[in-house]
Amino acid sequence: MRETPADAEIRSHQFLLRAGYIRQNTSGVYSYLPLGKKMLRKIETIVREEMDAIGGSEVLMPSLQQAELWKETGRWYTYGPELMRLHDRHEREFALGPTHEEVITSLLRDEIKSYKKLPLTLYQIQTKFRDEKRPRFGLLRGREFIMKDAYSFHDTKDSLDATYEDMKQAYTNIFTRLGLNFRAVIADSGAIGGKDTHEFMVLSDIGEDTIAYSDSSDYAANIEMAEVRMDYPAPEAGEQPIAKVETPGVRTISEISEFLGVQPADCVKTLVFMVDDEPVIVLCRGDHDVNDIKVKNALDAKVVELATPEQVKEATGTDIGSLGPVKLPTGLKVIADHAVRSMRNAVTGANEDGYHFKNVNPEKDFSADAYEDLRFIMEGDPSPDGVGTIKFARGIEVGHIFKLGTTYSEPMDGKFLDNNGREQPYIMGCYGIGVSRILAAMAEQFHDDNGLAWAKEMAPADIHLVPVNIKDDDQRQLADDLYHLLTSYRYDCLYDDRAERAGVKFADADLIGLPVRITVGKKAAEGIVEVKFRKTGETVEWKKEELTDKLRSFFG
Amino acid sequence: MRETPADAEIRSHQFLLRAGYIRQNTSGVYSYLPLGKKMLRKIETIVREEMDAIGGSEVLMPSLQQAELWKETGRWYTYGPELMRLHDRHEREFALGPTHEEVITSLLRDEIKSYKKLPLTLYQIQTKFRDEKRPRFGLLRGREFIMKDAYSFHDTKDSLDATYEDMKQAYTNIFTRLGLNFRAVIADSGAIGGKDTHEFMVLSDIGEDTIAYSDSSDYAANIEMAEVRMDYPAPEAGEQPIAKVETPGVRTISEISEFLGVQPADCVKTLVFMVDDEPVIVLCRGDHDVNDIKVKNALDAKVVELATPEQVKEATGTDIGSLGPVKLPTGLKVIADHAVRSMRNAVTGANEDGYHFKNVNPEKDFSADAYEDLRFIMEGDPSPDGVGTIKFARGIEVGHIFKLGTTYSEPMDGKFLDNNGREQPYIMGCYGIGVSRILAAMAEQFHDDNGLAWAKEMAPADIHLVPVNIKDDDQRQLADDLYHLLTSYRYDCLYDDRAERAGVKFADADLIGLPVRITVGKKAAEGIVEVKFRKTGETVEWKKEELTDKLRSFFG
Structure with a gap:
């Protein structure tokens, strides 16, 4: 594809299209052409090996899921328009599976009736469907995509904890082997509850999530979840008496701090939240932002x-x-962020249009029902694990591991007999990896201005073999010989035997991004080729005889 | 699963369920449990290798297919209720892909515009959907199933012919490597036309198709398509004069032959067909049946x-x-099967209730507009290839290769410039393999009364390791040692460490059908195990030290 499609917003997506890895069929729906499919298979192989290594067994469940199952958990009614629905010739309703908690629980409840058969971890690699309102960024948010989803079943929480840790390590292995710059990030468990849930985020400026991470440890959390652990200094001495000042037209923190010549950190920000339909006052320092999830x-x-x-x-x-x-x-609940407690002679609104108070001091001029960690963490804050300082990065979510507990087994009556003969619901975990999304995340990480630039461990093929002029007998002959030689050494070779100009072929090789390009040109008669390394741009001339040895030392 | 499900009609399906290879989710929709998924992966690997070997490139196209594409070929309207349909949140219509001719033609028409890029063969292995009216026989006719579908694109018919032959050989290799007893069968090309189309049929009594095959060559055809090539003897001398006989109440060939004491082969069967709404008389010998496809x-x-x-x-x-x-x-068209021409003094209806003619002789008492091959072949007929005699068998269709020609490229405007610069529609072929259906066909072929009994080359695992009493320390220790030993030799081992009775474990091992069972029993302390070969039932006692050598000589 010579031209950049108008609706391809990000570089990686443009390159995947232009280099012929993928094609869009319709909004959010893609075909994987041979290069793209090769990448998918390599990703899948790594995922499969790491799942098998922690005792996962591969299964394959259907995409057609009976509506009845989704009605058992209520998700038929709550999942919303993202759930693609259809009916068969007998007017029976089906969901087109975006995930398989219901299906696997229904399978297992008929099979696993004793604690002796637990724990059990099953996984599958499969096409999923989710009718996104606004598909975007190519493979990053599509309506038909490939997932690895795994489900574990346990008789105790300890057993779930152990598998969760195995899974976390397996995911770490997977993303490390894929060469991705990623973080395991503490995440929000959403409506399901349970404290342990991690997202695996590939660091990227186009990511839709913000990650707070330590510059000196492996601490990382979705910014929504990052705890603030700071020992704010005790308030200085020198309380002054509260005083009302006229502040005509002044409404925001930045306006009042400018008007009075103070810092935002010297002002109290006062917000009202409706908490389960009751109003609650939430206070934080003027330079901070309240995190509603913490509230x-x-x-x-x-x-x-x-x-x-x-x-x-x-x-x-x-x-x-x-x-x-x-x-x-009176009667209004007030909660405040820890930072508020150590403020001294602060500025606040006076609950009267055009007036503020100055010299306001907590627990003297007002009191809070509780001081809690209520604010978003900020760059420069100490890391909550006590090691290093917080920095921010953007991330693409490529994996998510999750302790479900009995959220699905209870409503679906998925039960086993424990070792006391008592019926208990399975304790479950679920673990997802976005296989096709990884391809996009890898393209986002492994590219430069000229196209994709894969790591040698993880490319759709090893070598791009380019005769400059396919009609030159020496070049054609040497290129043919090399193709057979390299193939016999088990290198995966892309052979560009087109009758195109050299410039076009070189540009295409850069676009496709294989780690090594071998150019067969004017020195073909002497048995000399040019070898170009895609990542560094370095070029060398090697003789045919030394080629395989030198390639081995590069590829390892 | 201890009990046989009531709706599992055939043995192979019962065994796949009972041995835990698959589970039904709903009518015609199945999950593949770990053993079933392993079989699928082995089948897929062989399919992939053989497709790659003939230059196929793997792709993956979406299941969600825009209705617009199916409207271009008209199949949106003609495919019927087998096509599962749905719409997205914006009320746009989609088909859930049962096949991908439309999608791939739409992809290629934007990419391949010159004969220089042809021929091209693309394949995918993918879940397909077809809303069968009556799903049955488990995986044999499901509503969600796994197919390998391949599509080839050509600039000339010769090029299509060459790829078709490659594909035929690749399919032959695949089914041979799978150990299946199969035939490549000349098939009906249906509405699409084109003469060359072959089905690959696994021979099985539960097959829904009848195959006519030679007992001495590789000739085989779907009975609907088998040519009859016989040199009927010239009619004997001794024509007698035609005579009308009273035959009250006699209407069928068997009634008249009994009534007059003649053979059915001495009677002419006279049928009327509506041929594009015009009546045509079709004659055949009384012991033959007219094949309407031949008409x-x-x-x-x-x-x-x-x-x-x-x-x-x-x-x-x-x-x-x-x-x-x-x-x-007069004016009624009459065509007759070749066999009719050599009849002598035959019996026919007299076109008058209660009367027949005897001593009827062709070309004297009646004439036909043409003599053609119009009848079904019969067991005992000479094989049309001149070698051997025809026998019948039932077959399960597991593959189908097909010359499409321009059936899809014409209506979809899939065109390239030929070497004279003229625009031409692609000449296409399509080639399918029922991957999940193969699993069922294999189970049908590889089972006995006790369960599945896989070939050693093609089983979900190699060895079933069964300690008789897992609570016996010697047995447990030896079994553990053997598991690690065998695994280190790269044998895929199923280790039955359940605390079940030996009889239950043996029955389960027979049901699952791995080629070798190793039983660790009373002689564990002496380092002696019992080895049972599933196919033959033969058992031997081997010492631990000699185990790997002897296994190597079995597995090869």
Whole structure:
């Protein structure tokens, strides 16, 4: 493909298209051409080896899933339009599987009735379907894609913990073998609960998630989940008496800090959240941002949303922009981030349009019902594991491991007899890897301005063999000889025997990105070829006789 | 699974279920458990190797196929309820791919615009969907199944012929390597036309097709397609004068031959077919049956159907059962099978209720517009290739290769420039293998009364290791040692370390059908095990020290 498709927003996707790895069939639906399919198979082989190594057994479950199963867990009703649905000739309803918790639980509940058969880990590599509202970035968010999904079944939480750790190590092995720059990131467990859940993120500027990681340890967390563990200094001495100041038209933290000539860190930010439909006041330092997931966890709530201006007015009698913690209506719950406690002579809204307080001091001028970790972590904060300083990066999620507990086994009646003869629901884990998404993430990591540039361990083929002029007998002969020689040494060779100009062939070789290009040109009669290494751009001239030895020392 | 599922009609399917290879999710939809998935992977590996060996390149196309493509060929309207259909969140229609002619033609037409890029063979191994009216026989006719489908693109018919022959050889290699007793069978090309099409049939009593094959050559054809090539003897001398006989209530060939004391071979069978809505008289010998596909081909017709009694009456003025070729209304086309020409003093209906003619002689008492090959071949007929005698067998179709010509490229505008710069539609071939169906066909061939009994080259694992009493320290220790030893020799071992009775374990081993069972029993302390060969039932005692040498001589 010579031209860049107009709707290909990111470089890696453009290169995968232009170099002929993939083609779009329709929005979010792709075909894998031979080079793309080769990459998929290599990725799958690594995934399979690592799953087998931790005792996983490969299965294959159907894409057609009876609606009845999804009704047992209620997800038929809650999954939304992402779930592709159809019916058969007898008007029976089916889901086109985006995931297989229901199917595997229904299979196992008929088979595994005793703790003696547990634990058990099953996995599959399979095409999945999810009707994304806005498919984008090519393979990164498609509607038909390839996943490895694994499910484990246990009689105890300890057993689940052990498999979870095995899985975490297996995933680490997989992404390491793929050559990816990734982090295992503490993630949000969403609606399902359970504390341990990790996302595996490939670091990339186009990632949709922000990762907070330590510059000196392997700590990493989705920014939504990163704990803030700081010993804020005790407040300095020198409390001054609270004073009201006129601040006409001043509403935001940046406006008030500029108006009064103070730092945002000297101001208290006052927000109202609707927590399970009740208003709650949340305070943080002016240079910080409140993390609603932490608010939700702190209050053990189901739904947390920022209050609308109307809800703020109703709860506090005050307009947004003038809110402050001093003299709030009684009965309103107030929680504050730890950082607020150590503030001294702070600035806050006065709950009165056009006025602020200065010299506000916590536990003197206002009090909070609780001080909790409520804010987003920031670059420069100490890492929560005590080692190093936090930095931010963007990440592409390529894997997710998850302790499900009994979320599926309870409603689906997936039960076994424990060693006391008591019926118990399976304790489950689930573990996903986006196989086709990995291809996109790899392309994002392994490219330069001229195209893809794969690592030698993980490329669709090893060598791009390019005779400059296929009509020159010496070149053709040497190229043919080399093709057979290299193939006999088990190198996977792409042989460009087209009658195209050398420039076109070189550009295509760069685009496709095999680790080594061997050019057969003017010195063919002397048995000399040019070898170019894609990653470094380095070129050398090697004689035919020394080629295999030297290639072996490169490929190892 | 201890009990045989009630709806599993055939032995192979029962064994696949009971031995834990597969599970039914819903009608025609199956999960592959670890043993079944291992078999699938072994089958796929062989298919892939043979496709690669003839220059096929593996791709992967989507299951979600835009309805627009199927409308280009008209199959959206003609495919019927077997095509599973769905729509996405934007109400766009999709087919769930049962086959990929439309998709691949749409992909290639944007890529391959010059004869220089042809020929090209692409294949994929993929889950397909077809909403069968009556799914049956487990994996043999399912609604979600795994296919290898390949498509080839050519600039000339010779090029297609060459790839077709390559494919035929590759298929022969595949089914031979799988150890299947199969035939490449000349098949009907159906509505698509083109003469060369072969089905690959595994011989099996449960097959739904009848194959006519030579007992002395590799000739084989679907019975619908088998030519009859016989030199019927010239009619004997001794024509007698035609005579009408009263035959009250006699209507069928068997009734008339019994009534008159003659052989069915001495009677002429007279049928009326509606050939593209025109009545045509078709004659054959009384012991033969007319093959309507041959009638259709002989008359180059689109639709051929046996006439209803009303249509017969209208065309001939006579009731069915009294029809004969003598003195038919003028203007009626009459064609006859070659065998009729050599009949002498035959019996026919008299076109008058209750009467027949005897001593009827062709070309004297009636004439045919043409003599053609119109009948079904019969067991005992000479093989059409001149070598041996025809026998019948039942077959399971596991592969089908097909010259499509321009059936898809014409309506879809899939065109290239030939070497004269003229635009031409691709000449195409398509080639399918039922991967999951092969698993069922293999189970059908490789089983006995006790369960599955795989060939050593093609089993889900090599060795079933069975300690008789897992609680006996000597047995457990030796079994553990052997497991590690055998695994280090790269044998794939199934280790039955359950605390079950020996009888249960042996029965399960027979059911699962691995080629070798190693039983660790009373002689464990002496380092002696019992080795049982599943196919022959032979058992021997081997010492631990000699085990790997002797296994090597068995497995080769």
